[in-house]
Amino acid sequence: MITVKNLSGGYAGGEVLKEVSFEVGKGELFGILGPNGSGKTTLLKMISGALEFRKGAIELDSRPLTQYSPKQLARMMAVLPQHSDQAFPYSVKETVSLGRYAHQKGWFHSWSEEDEQIVLKVMDQTGIAHLQEKSIVELSGGERQRVYLAQALAQQPRILLLDEPTNHLDLSFQKELLDLLKKWAADEQLTVVSIFHDLNLASLYCDRLLLLENGEVLIVDTPAEVLKEERIKAVYKTQIKNHPHPEVARPQLLLVPESDDNHAADFKIDSRFLNVGHDRITLKTPVKLRTMSSGITGAGIGWHNSFVHRVVPMEYDCSDHKAEMAEYLQANGFLPSETVAMMTAVPAETTARRFFENGCLSIFIIVSAGNTHRDSPRNINTWLFINGRVSEEAFIQSAMTAAEAKMSALQELEGSTLLIASQNIGISTDSICIAATQKGEEIPYAGTASPLGKLISEGIYACTKEAILNYRAGKNLMKEYGQSTSNVKHKR
């Protein structure tokens, strides 16, 4: 639909674009990215015919742009510039109606029923129908932006050029506008070329992206290829992290602000932060730790500074244990949004709690192990605190390494009637929380052969064994505890 070949040119002051080449297909949503001053608007102006180029060629539908008359171009293409300021206080409907100009025939432009229907339809689609009698000068920036988009759509173009269309729009209108453009691109085979400053929106909506740097094309490809962390860091000269969107298969880029956290790189989590009570174990940290957990509260990946291991009676029975846990946390002074919480009927006193260190690596482990009831599933809850900056890969490997070490400990203690009964039928209610301080040098790996993996293996194996043995030794204690609290039955 659009072919740009070796395009060069700029302004009297100097060349801006250098040998720019790319193609945009019919019905494609194509994004132009690049830092301030890289030439995005200049490129859009050249494609729209508003700015002459010095060298190269632009073709629309295989025909040189220069062969189109202004009226033919206006029927083919609509432009939504970055700053659409209109001097005349036209009403919203009048402003949108101007979009029909290119379609009117003869010297005496007549307003047809078709023109009327198209204007009403695009006002409806852009959510401005209720504003139609208002003067454009009375509108907010976002409302005005939608009026100009409606005007462009009223033109019924085959190509739509947009310069930062979501500028001024609040979150819901950003989504609505881009959903609408995507739908128009698919349903009406509208070709959309848009400049974006918001790389995440571009990633979510565009089929392909062009990245400009100093007037040259750095890459034209899919969002996943273009938005590589190292490339964007280098082009925009800023710290970012690439993270996949949780719901759609598109990359998202997160800014990394300068840290205002003054805890030293060798800040360590250890028993100083731990509090072991009869009915719960808690660990509170002065900074939030990055967590990966399967806890009742705080499951998944997040950042948390409170860790609660709650001991409940054997008879605990609750249909909505997540809500009940959130109430418990609140009642006991913990913010559920900042807390990873687990539950067990294993007495707190039998948990194993140990600090392991090897050179500059250190971890703090808390394991509780036992059966929550005679014949009921095995329950081993593991907290693994890693003092260091752990890569995504190492987080996952930590969980694998910890699971393997736990199984080794269980196998060695196979004689345990309490644990093996449920193990044989393959049922467990085990939970794990891995929390890292994310300070200091990055630790890339935590597989069993890596230094961190070895420390985790050794620590989890030792703590799991210790917790099981403590539990066996303390069975009587558990019985007493179960009886003393049997009248406290949690039922919702």
Ligand SMILES: Nc1ncnc2c1ncn2[C@@H]1O[C@H](COP(=O)(O)OP(=O)(O)OP(=O)(O)O)[C@@H](O)[C@H]1O
């Ligand atoms: N009318 C003009 N006359 C002379 N130079 C211009 C003109 N418009 C832009 N420039 C220069 O051309 C270069 C590219 O500008 P352009 O507006 O195309 O960049 P951009 O990538 O769209 O930037 P931004 O992200 O800030 O909108 C800049 O150095 C700018 O100063």
